[in-house]
Amino acid sequence: MxxxxxxxxxxxxxxxxxxxxxxxxxxxxxxxxxxxxxxxxxxxxxxxxxxxxxxxxxxxxxxxxxxxxxxxxxxxxxxxxxxxxxxxxxxxxxxxxxxxxxxxxxxxxxxxxxxxxxxxxxxxxxxxxxxxxxxxxxxxxxxxxxxxxxxxxxxxxxxxxxxxxxxxxxxxxxxxxxxxxxxxxxxxxxxxxxxxxxxxxxxxxxxxxxxLGRVLDNKMVDMKLSNVKLVDRGAKMLVQNLDLPYEEAHSLLLKHGSVRKAMDAFSLAHNHSTGL
CATH class of the missing domain: 3.40.50.10490 (Glucose-6-phosphate isomerase like protein; domain 1)
Known part of the structure; x- marks a missing residue:
């Protein structure tokens, strides 16, 4: 060789x-x-x-x-x-x-x-x-x-x-x-x-x-919320996608633990689909 x-x-x-x-x-x-x-x-x-x-x-x-x-x-x-x-x-x-x-x-x-x-x-x-x-x-x-x-x-x-x-x-x-x-x-x-x-x-x-479906659009929707920067990033994804005020998106994210789970919960509660 x-x-x-x-x-x-x-x-x-x-x-x-x-x-x-x-x-x-x-x-x-x-x-x-x-x-x-x-x-x-x-x-x-x-x-x-x-x-x-x-x-x-x-x-x-x-x-x-x-x-x-x-x-x-x-x-x-x-x-x-x-x-x-x-x-x-x-x-x-x-x-x-x-x-x-x-x-x-x-x-x-x-x-x-x-x-x-x-x-x-x-x-x-x-x-x-x-x-x-x-x-x-x-x-x-x-x-x-x-x-x-x-x-x-x-x-x-x-x-x-x-x-x-x-x-x-x-x-x-x-x-x-x-x-x-x-x-x-x-x-x-x-x-x-x-x-x-x-x-x-x-x-x-x-x-x-x-x-394997671990990215939606171009976003890391399953990322671990391991620091302030990532929580902020996830909240901004929800603000953009769900048209929510930042504080509400932030609370929703922390409640459900990931962007994907927060989106799914919001979709279920409001009876409509979400997508990035």
Missing amino acids: ERITEAPSQYRHLEKMTVRELLENMNREDQAVPIAVAAAIPQIEALVNAVVDKMQHGGRLFYIGAGTSGRLGVLDASECPPTFGVPEDLVIGLIAGGDRAIRHAIEAAEDSWTQAWEDMQAYDIDEGDAVVGIAASGTTPYVIGGLQDCRKHGIVTGCVTCNPGSPLAANADFPVEAVPGPEFVTGSTRLKAGTAQKLVLNMLSTSVMIR
Whole structure:
């Protein structure tokens, strides 16, 4: 396979650059990322459809990864409940080395071919679920081994990688290969590769949740009201949609706990439908 993520940087003697040169050159390289993601949209589409199919029938989405890739999976999974009001265990992010690895590097954690499957056993994973392996290099044993074990057990697999023709992609039913090219600092895949993976995961989880009905119009009507800003946002949605005074909308929202539930209650009380 071609290991583009390990290819030498196109820039030399970074230590001799001014701060402005460093920033401008990194920004120039970053512009390759959305182009690489755009080229992968057909692959992302196939993965989204596969995940939606599983989740519409009661399945869950698992992310498995190591290092930066694992942290990105954990981040995406952790943002789904507050954003879309889904249960905490609907999207699950697993990182090699466990939760401690989110903040600290765990030596050799990613080198186990069997640990990912063992980690998934704690969640009683089965063929109703979907698993997406995340690895910029496409060669991480923790992730490849996890997908191999999933496929042995009839579990749908996908992946997000930044090298073409990787072993990881070969073990995924729905591979996504977003290839933004060599890093500004040679091999530092937390840069362009990490950004590409973050964009793909944003697209994946957001598209899945929209298809599952967790967004109305363009609004997060199931978001958790976890702070003053979100309560205010929800109240303003109700003001706009129900033509209510702000204070009445605010009280209705707090009474029912979400924009969707408040809209449904208002619709029932006034015998008419609402829609954003």
